[in-house]
Amino acid sequence: MLAEPQEAPQRVHPRERIGLKLSSKVRSSSSVSADAAVQVTVVDASRGGVCIETAAQLVVGDVLY
Numbered sequence: 001m002l003a004e005p006q007e008a009p010q011r012v013h014p015r016e017r018i019g020l021k022l023s024s025k026v027r028s029s030s031s032v033s034a035d036a037a038v039q040v041t042v043v044d045a046s047r048g049g050v051c052i053e054t055a056a057q058l059v060v061g062d063v064l065y
Contacts, residue, residue, distance in 0.1 A: 011046070011048075012048065013046035013047040013048040014046060015044040015045065015046045015051070016044060016045055016046065017043070017044050018042040018043065018044055018045055019041065019042070019043070020041065020042040021039065021040075021041050022039070022040050022041070022042065023037060023038075023039060023040075024037075024038050024039075024040055024064040024065060025037055025038065025064065025065055026038055026056075026062065026063070026064060027063040027064060027065045028062065028063045029058065029059070029062040029063070030059055030061070030062065031057050031058070031059055031062070032056055032057065032058065032062065036056075038054055038056045038058075038064060039054060039055070039056075040052045040053065040054045040056075040064065041053045041054070
């Protein structure tokens with residue numbers, strides 16, 4: 001909780017909406033089998049990273065290719 005209200009910081013790298021649907025595979029995951037097919041939608045991207053949506057139960061650290 002903030003002690004004093006303040007403006008939200010601006011992003012260093014602005015996001016660009018993408019909306020691209022892709023087929024990918026799991027390289028490594030703690031919850032999905034390796035080489036499992038995964039459908040993803042690239043929601044947006046910036047120089048700092050990419051945001052994806054998927055129905056797959058991915059967790060932080062899972063790798064797709």
